[in-house]
Amino acid sequence: MSIRGKAYVAGIAEHPVRKATDLSIMQIVSDLVTWALDDAGLEPEMVDGFFCDSEMPGLGVLSAAEYLGLNNLVHMDNTDPGGSAYPMHVSHAAQAIATGKCKVAVAVLAGRPRAAGKGADPVPDFGIPELAFEHPYSSMVLNQYAMVAMRHMHEFGLTSEQLAWVKVAASHHAQHNEHAMLRDLVTVEDVVNSPMISDPLHRLDCCVVSDGGGAVVVVAPEIAKTLKRPPVVVRGAGEAVKHLDGGRVDLTYSAARKSGQVAFEEAGVTPADIKYASIYDSFTITVVQQLEDLGFCEPGKGGAFVADGNLIAGVGKLPVNTDGGGLCSNHPNNRGGMTKVLEAVRQLRGEAHPKVQVPNCDLAVAQAMGGWLGSRHASGTLILERE
Amino acid sequence: MTTELPTLPNPEITPSVAHFWEAAGEGKLDIRHCRSCNELHHYPRSFCPFCYSDDLDWQTVSGKGTVYSFSVMRRAPVPFAIAYVTLEEGPTILSHIVRIDLDDIAIGQKVQVAFADTQDDGPKVPVFEAAS
Numbered sequence: 001m002s003i004r005g006k007a008y009v010a011g012i013a014e015h016p017v018r019k020a021t022d023l024s025i026m027q028i029v030s031d032l033v034t035w036a037l038d039d040a041g042l043e044p045e046m047v048d049g050f051f052c053d054s055e056m057p058g059l060g061v062l063s064a065a066e067y068l069g070l071n072n073l074v075h076m077d078n079t080d081p082g083g084s085a086y087p088m089h090v091s092h093a094a095q096a097i098a099t100g101k102c103k104v105a106v107a108v109l110a111g112r113p114r115a116a117g118k119g120a121d122p123v124p125d126f127g128i129p130e131l132a133f134e135h136p137y138s139s140m141v142l143n144q145y146a147m148v149a150m151r152h153m154h155e156f157g158l159t160s161e162q163l164a165w166v167k168v169a170a171s172h173h174a175q176h177n178e179h180a181m182l183r184d185l186v187t188v189e190d191v192v193n194s195p196m197i198s199d200p201l202h203r204l205d206c207c208v209v210s211d212g213g214g215a216v217v218v219v220a221p222e223i224a225k226t227l228k229r230p231p232v233v234v235r236g237a238g239e240a241v242k243h244l245d246g247g248r249v250d251l252t253y254s255a256a257r258k259s260g261q262v263a264f265e266e267a268g269v270t271p272a273d274i275k276y277a278s279i280y281d282s283f284t285i286t287v288v289q290q291l292e293d294l295g296f297c298e299p300g301k302g303g304a305f306v307a308d309g310n311l312i313a314g315v316g317k318l319p320v321n322t323d324g325g326g327l328c329s330n331h332p333n334n335r336g337g338m339t340k341v342l343e344a345v346r347q348l349r350g351e352a353h354p355k356v357q358v359p360n361c362d363l364a365v366a367q368a369m370g371g372w373l374g375s376r377h378a379s380g381t382l383i384l385e386r387e
Numbered sequence: 388m389t390t391e392l393p394t395l396p397n398p399e400i401t402p403s404v405a406h407f408w409e410a411a412g413e414g415k416l417d418i419r420h421c422r423s424c425n426e427l428h429h430y431p432r433s434f435c436p437f438c439y440s441d442d443l444d445w446q447t448v449s450g451k452g453t454v455y456s457f458s459v460m461r462r463a464p465v466p467f468a469i470a471y472v473t474l475e476e477g478p479t480i481l482s483h484i485v486r487i488d489l490d491d492i493a494i495g496q497k498v499q500v501a502f503a504d505t506q507d508d509g510p511k512v513p514v515f516e517a518a519s
Contacts, residue, residue, distance in 0.1 A: 132398040133430040136505055136512045137483050138460065143469045146458035154456070154494040199459045246428035246436045247478025249471055251456055374456075374471075375481075 002236075002266055007094035008224035009232040009384065011040025011217035012342045016179045018330060020112040020211035025057055026067045028110040032215035033068055040217045041227050042104060044068065049075040049096055049105030049218075051089040055333060056110070064108070075102035081241070081378030082370025083280060085109075086216075086337035088380040090366075091237030093218035103220040110213035111333025120209065120334045130244075130376075141282070142206070144374030146198040149285035151251040153200060155300065158288065160200055162303035164191035166284040166320075167204050167327050169311035174324025176353040181208045182328040191284075205284040207326035207336065214338040216345070230349040235363070236267025236383040243376035252300075255379035256293035256367060263365075263381035264295070271295045274383075275361045276347040277318055278340035280368040281325040287311075290367050291318075294381065313356040322347065322356035337368030337380060348386040362386045389488050392501065393467065397509030404431040406445055408510035416500045416513050417445040418478060429478040448476045450500030451518065455479050459489045468492050472515050483514045 013035035015028055037044060050061045050073050057063050060078040075096045079088050086109060093105035113119075120141045124131055152158040168188055174180035191204040224231055240258035264270060271294055279287045279294075288302035296318060297305040310316035323329050323343040326336040344364040346352045352361075364384050371377035400408055410417035419431040423440030427448075434441045457470035468484040470492070484492050485501065497518035502511040 126399045126401075129401065129432070130430050132401050134481055136395040136398045137469050137481055138396065138463070138467070139469060139481060143458045143460055147456040147469070147471060150458055150494065151456040196459075196461045199457075199461065201458075244430075244479075246426075246432075247430075247480060249455060249473070249479035251471075 001098070003091065003094040003098050004235055004266055005233055006098035006221070007218050007234045008221060009090065009216060009234065009345050010219040010224055010227050010229060011036040011042065012215070012345050013039060014214045014330070014339060014342050015212035015332070017212045018179070018181050018210045019114050021115045023112065025110050025112055026064070028112070028213050029064055029108055030068060032108050032110060032213055033106055036106065036215035036217050040219070040229065042217060044070060045072060046104045047106050048072050049093055049102030051077045051093060051105060051107035053085045053109060053335065054078050054080040075105065083282065083335040083337045084368040084370030084378045084380040085335065086341055086380070087237065087366050087368050087382035088239050090216060090218055090234065090341055090382055091239065091380070094234040094237070097218065097220045103223055105218045106215060107218070108213065108215040109332060109335055109338040112211040113333055114209050114211045141372060142201070143198045144372040145283045145285055146201045147374045148251045148289060149200050152285065152288070155252055156303065158303035160192045161188050162307045163205055163284040163288065164188040165307045165309065166281065166287045166311065167191050169309065170281065170321055170325045170327035172312045173322045173356050174328030176355040177324045177329050180324040180329035181210055201283055201285070207282050207331045208328070209334065210330050210332055212330060212332040214332065214342050216341055231387045232345050232348045233385050233387050234382070235269070235385040236263045238262030238266065238381045239378065241376070241378045251374055254289050254293050254369065254373060255377055256290045256369065256381065259379040259381040260294035263383050267383040269363060269383065273363055274365050276322065276344065276358045276364040277320050278344045278364070278366040279320050280336045280340055281321055281327045282331070282336055282369065284327070286369055286373060287320065289373065290369065294365070294367060313358060319356070319358050322352050337370065340366040340368050341382060344384055348384055390467065390485055392485050392503055393483065394504045394506055395512055397505045397507050398512060400510060403433045407431050410445065410447070411502055411511045411513055414502060415447045416450045418448050418474070418476065420444050420446040427476055427478050429480050446476070448474055451475045452498055452515065454484065454492065454494050454496045454498060456494060457484060457492050459492070470515065472498055484516065485514045486516045
């Protein structure tokens with residue numbers, strides 16, 4: 001059984017806030033759900049499926065369901081492998097709809113780490129089995145991704161200048177996004193001359209820390225037919241986990257290799273068919289690694305692929321993160337997967353900013369990574385189509 | 388700048404694999420070994436993640452290895468080098484490269500184990516320095 005063609009993305013919302021000093025998380029949630037349902041043209045009474053991550057205040061969906069006054073939920077899901085959760089939420093919503101478990105599912109992400117002054121790393125919990133062997137060495141998000149970049153440079157000749165092009169492309173897109181945190185154009189020189197944070201990653205190789213979030217409404221085909229928005233159908237999805245495997249460490253590929261293979265197979269398309277790609281950009285290396293693993297280029301050739309503006313809309317072969325991505329626009333609650341889904345939907349609807357809208361954009365991928373690329377991480381791949 | 392032997396954060400010992408730190412306190416790097424499939428694994432578990440046997444013992448390894456990857460945390464109050472080191476005996480383990488010029492670390496470099504103190508009178512933990 002496949003989810004291909006079994007569910008539609010009917011509504012989306014992205015919160016414009018980037019520093020939520022005066023907003024609670026639940027205010028962000030209610031804004032997002034209100035806007036996403038308005039966008040879809042649906043009423044809260046119709047929501048019967050609810051999806052959120054485990055950082056939602058309250059036990060899973062419980063506090064949010066009560067705050068939102070949702071009385072008709074018959075399906076819920078707190079799948080949470082970090083930033084990769086949100087393409088999975090859409091996929092799981094499609095699965096639930098395909099099997100008749102619900103008809104109108106809402107997935108929401110919200111958080112305010114910036115206002116709260118929180119970092120990107122979780123608070124250590126010594127129930128986590130690997131922690132005693134990693135905490136003494138100050139293993140964290142930043143240096144875990146950096147070690148992948150370092151190995152990539154060693155194995156394949158990736159350069160800092162090539163990595164910088166990922167940020168340059170994001171800045172070209174972010175200049176057109178009025179809500180983006182960083183709207184100034186940057187050059188390769190700006191990136192490689194910014195302070196070295198964790199070799200080989202410079203400050204401008206790193207994404208922003210922002211508050212806010214996003215929401216997406218996934219509905220059954222018979223409901224999608226009644227709505228006025230351009231229909232965006234779920235065509236395929238995949239998910240996978242990769243870890244240190246008891247010490248058999250290989251940093252040259254990620255879980256996206258498997259999740260991508262599964263998603264493309266289900267969708268019956270290839271990377272060459274994709275018109276627009278949302279690729280999680282926690283760091284510049286994250287994009288290079290996922291593009292290789294999804295098959296947009298050969299393994300080890302990601303650096304050459306992203307160089308010379310190849311990810312810039314209207315310039316390169318594969319427009320990526322036309323909202324400015326996590327590198328320039330938004331990385332709400334340190335989780336980039338939701339905004340990846342949202343910009344893919346905008347592109348498919350033809351509602352991206354005119355300066356970055358991909359012509360005839362009928363097939364898009366939303367790809368996200370959660371956890372630590374250099375150790376244990378998950379990958380969620382979602383392929384969406386404009387009908 | 389050549390770094391000192393650091394005092395690292397306390398690992399907070401997991402009782403089921405406390406032997407790892409007891410050995411470290413005696414200057415030995417002990418890696419979990421499965422007597423059923425003969426594989427080594429790290430970090431240590433109370434069963435073998437490869438064959439699911441619980442017939443395990445510990446193997447004291449040579450402490451020699453090569454740098455698989457690393458990153459120098461330049462903005463830390465005291466810059467340090469985190470690294471994956473592939474042991475001669477097979478498994479790759481997360482650690483630090485210490486007592487070294489941070490600009491001289493390279494992938495493929497030969498290293499050998501040393502042991503660093505941890506905060507709050509915690510157990511010693513393995514780190515690596517350039518092989519002599």
